[in-house]
Amino acid sequence: MKRDRYLEQWAAWLPAALAWLDQDPPNYRESEGTIPTPQRPALGIQRVDGPLRVALLSSSAAYDTATQAPYNESCVIGDSSWRAFPYDLPDDRIDFAHEHFDRAPARRDHELVLPRRALRAAGVETAAHVVTWSGYTMDWPSLLNQTIPQMVARVKADGANAALLVPV
Amino acid sequence: MTASLVVDALETAGIPTVVVGNQRVPLRGLPRVVITRYERGKNFGEAGDVAEHQRIAAAAIDLLRNATAPALLDLGVRTLGAVTQSR
Numbered sequence: 268m269k270r271d272r273y274l275e276q277w278a279a280w281l282p283a284a285l286a287w288l289d290q291d292p293p294n295y296r297e298s299e300g301t302i303p304t305p306q307r308p309a310l311g312i313q314r315v316d317g318p319l320r321v322a323l324l325s326s327s328a329a330y331d332t333a334t335q336a337p338y339n340e341s342c343v344i345g346d347s348s349w350r351a352f353p354y355d356l357p358d359d360r361i362d363f364a365h366e367h368f369d370r371a372p373a374r375r376d377h378e379l380v381l382p383r384r385a386l387r388a389a390g391v392e393t394a395a396h397v398v399t400w401s402g403y404t405m406d407w408p409s410l411l412n413q414t415i416p417q418m419v420a421r422v423k424a425d426g427a428n429a430a431l432l433v434p435v
Numbered sequence: 436m437t438a439s440l441v442v443d444a445l446e447t448a449g450i451p452t453v454v455v456g457n458q459r460v461p462l463r464g465l466p467r468v469v470i471t472r473y474e475r476g477k478n479f480g481e482a483g484d485v486a487e488h489q490r491i492a493a494a495a496i497d498l499l500r501n502a503t504a505p506a507l508l509d510l511g512v513r514t515l516g517a518v519t520q521s522r
Contacts, residue, residue, distance in 0.1 A: 299436065308443055310466050312502060313451040319499060322450070326438055327476075368476035376482035382455075385479060385492035402437055410437060415444045422450060429499050430445050431492075432454045433478050434438035434461070 274408045276303040281344075284405060288343045302405055315428050322394040322427035323354070324418065326402030327373065327380040327435040328365035331356055337364035338401045345404030349414045351396040351421050354383060367403045368435050380433050394425035402435050436461045453495045455479065459507070467498040472511030 280303050287294035328338040331352040339346040352361070358377050363370045373379045387393055398418050404410055422430060442452045442465050453467040455478050462468045471491055473480055480487035491510060498506055 302436075305440070307439070307464070308447050310443065310446045310464075310505075312466055312504060313446065313449065314503075315451055315499065319496065321496070321499070324441060326441075369474075370476065372477050372482050378485075378488045379473075379477045379479050379482060382479045382488055382492050385485070385488035386496075388489045389492045389496040391496055400437065400441070404437060407437075407440070410440060415441055418441065419444050419448050419450070422445065423448065427450060430450050430452045431495055431499075432438050432441060432452060434454060434456045435476055435478070 271408070273303065273305050273411070277408050285343065293343075298405065302407060305407070305411060317428075319391040319429050320394060320425075320427050321386060321391045322396075322398065322422040322425060322430040323381065323383065323386060323433075324398045324400075324422070324430055325380050325433040325435065326365075326400055327363050327368075327433065328401040328403075329361050329363050329377075329381055329397070329399045331360050332362050333360050337362070340364055340366045344406050346401045347404045347406040347409040347414050349398065349400045349418050351398050351418075354393055354395055354397055356397070365401055365403060365435060380435055382431075382433065386431060391429075394422065394427040396421060396425055398422060438462065439465060442466070451499060453499050455491060455495050462507075464505075466505050467495075467502050468507045469495045469498065470507065470509045470511060 284298040287298040330350045445452050455469045479491050
């Protein structure tokens with residue numbers, strides 16, 4: 268079995284994080300502020316030749332209320348799953364399962380965190396699906412090893428050549 | 436913080452990204468960032484302000500099309516990075 272150094276670092280950090288999160292109120296500053304971070308790639312600037320086909324991704328934990336389960340807001344380390352739903356899904360089919368931000372404004376106007384109409388008004392083609400995850404998750408091993416690769420695969424399958432992300 | 440992990444994976448897969456957020460520190464070092472002056476959960480402005488939503492989206496797309504170096508575009512009160520724009 269190949270060793271996963273990041274997983275080992277994360278597992279070593281977890282007990283202290285759980286103790287911080289068990290405080291009343293939970294100590295998010297210490298738990299989130301100390302989570303081990305993986306080594307980041309060196310990123311340059313990539314250019315797109317030709318028309319843009321843009322994927323929209325948001326960490327607002329948006330989901331399709333008719334066909335998808337809400338994100339788990341009860342888990343102390345968050346929910347590392349993801350959702351994709353049709354770009355043109357009616358507004359009344361979308362809700363946000365993320366209790367770490369005030370959802371009332373976004374529920375009144377989804378464009379605040381899911382700028383579907385504004386993005387199209389910018390004159391670009393959009394990908395077939397909106398992709399979401401929950402910005403509150405400390406299960407970074409699952410995020411890195413399963414969730415993010417699946418989200419990237421969805422974006423590529425949709426033929427997107429660029430992405431706009433809205434972190435919440 | 437998790438957005439930077441998603442950006443890393445998308446960029447590594449050959450998909451250029453732009454992030455529209457309201458906090459600088461978690462987005463530091465990403466290729467293209469637009470910072471807006473609104474609070475968490477209102478990245479594109481106030482509810483019903485369609486013109487502002489479109490202005491922010493247009494600025495983000497402009498970065499995707501035209502940035503030639505890592506850029507942080509501040510649509511609030513300050514300007515940082517290689518691309519500048521004021522309100």
